[in-house]
Amino acid sequence: MKKNIMSTRIKKQFKYLLALCALLICTHLQAKVDVAFDGVEGRLLDNIKSYVQIANLNQDKDYRAFQIRFLFKRAEDEIRTALEPFGYYNVEIKSQLDSTESGWQARYSIALNDPVRIARVNWKLKGDAEDDKVFRSVLSQSPLKQGAVFEHAPYEQIKTQLLSLAAQRGYRDAEWEKANVRVDIETNTAVIDAIFSSGERYHFGDIEFNSEYISEDLLQRYPRFEKSEAFNTSSLSDLQVNLSESGYFETVQVNALWDQAAKSQVPIQVDTTPNQRSHYRFGLGYGTDTGARISAGFDRRWINPRGHLFKSQLQLSQFESRLTALYQIPGPRPQTDSYQFRSQLADKTTDSQESQLIKIGAAEIRAFNHWQYDIGAFWLNEDFEIGEQRGNAQLLVPTVEWRFLSADERININRGWRANFSIQTASRDLLSEADLIRGRFELKSVVPLLDSWRLLARAEVGAMYTDSFEAIPPSLRFFAGGDQSVRGYAYEQLGPEDGSGDVIGGRYLAVASAEIDYRFAENWRIAAFTDIGNAMLEPNQPLKQSVGIGFRWISPIGSVRIDFAQAIDEPNKPWRIHLTIGPDL
DSSP states (O other): OHHHHHHHHHHHHHHHHHHHHHHHHHHEEOSOEEEEEESOOHHHHHHHHHHOGGGGOOTTSOEEHHHHHHHHHHHHHHHHHHHGGGTOOSOEEEEEEEEETTEEEEEEEEEOOSOOEEEEEEEEEESGGGGOHHHHHHHHTOSOOTTSBOOHHHHHHHHHHHHHHHHHTTOTTOEEEEEEEEEETTTTEEEEEEEEEOOOOOEEEEEEEEOSSSOHHHHTTSOSSOTTSBOOHHHHHHHHHHHHHTSSEEEEEEEEOGGGOBTTEEEEEEEEEEOOSEEEEEEEEEETTTEEEEEEEEEESOSSTTOOEEEEEEEEESSEEEEEEEEEEEOSSTTTOEEEEEEEEEEEEOSSEEEEEEEEEEEEEEEETTEEEEEEEEEEEEEEEETTEEEEEEEEEEEEEEEEEEESOSSSOSSEEEEEEEEEEEOTTTTOSSOEEEEEEEEEEEEEOSTTEEEEEEEEEEEEEOSOGGGSOGGGSBOBOSTTSSTTSOTTOBSOBOTTSOBOOBSEEEEEEEEEEEEEETTEEEEEEEEEEEEESSTTSOOEEEEEEEEEEEETTEEEEEEEEEETTSTTOOEEEEEEEEOOO
16 A cells, blocks of 8 residues: 555656656747837937846846746836936836747837926035035036936036045045935926035145255245145146156155145145166157268256256267257246256258358246247357358357147147247347348147048248348258158258259248148048248249148157158159158147
């Protein structure tokens, strides 16, 4: 009897096991699940797809039917949750799930209905931030206005922005005292009620520099802020950048010592490590204006604790070689201002001229915003042979130069302007062999057009007054032609000629260029351009023109430009190749 009972039980359990296996086999379907959402698009659809789990199943994995049905039903709540950040709280959803030969088909038809709109907004500032126009500007520019759709992202962005702004502007104890949003689904309205408590604003305290080899007097001239001035992290960032670019230091770390703050002032500590005091530079290059060239330089980054520095460079090239030296003294704002003593020895040989130049000068450099001016004087002694003329010029030349630069990048520029204007004079009454007034103006611009297209424009004009042009050395005369002038012509090929056909330079200069380039790959551009210009003895003489195409490789040091230019005003319209390297401005 027991055996029969046991046998019957075993048979029943075996039948149950077979039934369970059959059920598992029947409910084991392919993993592919097609999901469709109707009634939504754009960012709403993107958020639903990223949030709804059934739309993100692993298609290489098998799921049982009960799992699919569970996720299908759960998706309606997930869709509502995904739409709430955009202000849609009264969403209606119709859903349908079908089994297909390849898997499952889930479809959701969504009716968004009217979004929740803001009925009342109450942003309140407490503490010193109440009188801070930067904080008030953030709130006044907020899109969360009465009547606007209530979206979560702008609300959270303002909360984060005010906390970030507080950290940047020295509100060390800032916090949200209250930040509530009440959404009434029945009336489809939202009420924002938030209080931001900033506490007091801290100010800069004493600044301590840890540097033994640069004087405290010089370092204290680097900060652009004063003790007791309102704290701002951007001022500390500027200080770190300016000290790093001084060349004195290998590393610079600027820290606000908040744990030592007292009486609303936070002390600043600047830790530095010294740079290599001597720096050597070597280079090889080639330019169609200069030919092959080799250069070597020596810098003494600081000569004494007052931060004086010395720079020198020797450049040897096919057409012109020069040795330059610079002694620089930091000015009142050492990151931009300086006093410089300059000297130069140069030897230049072209088809039309030979020149040996000695130049010694001094200048004061000042900068403000995007402007920089250079005022000084130099004395030159130049032995020259130009065409059929030989001479020696000794001139004392006072000089004033203004420079303006504004660009969105330092190297690879998409939008920017550069302007240079200089005036040079000389007088027989002041250690010179000729009277001279010489002016030069140059303007360059880079303007974005359509996507990947730019317009590059350049204009340069110059003029001089002198009653003895033959006494003016080649370094002060005007020439045109070459990589940075009128392409398609050789370096300094354009200008008045003497009886033997040699270019002797002019009193006037006029050059203009227009170029359009297209960025067809990540680091490559193609360009089409035309240049026009000449150097002249009288301003009404004809100009020379060229046209061409070029290729640009966008490198870390600026554009590497290869241009093929045709001198269309020359017999047989010859072509010339130009190679230049450097920024576009």
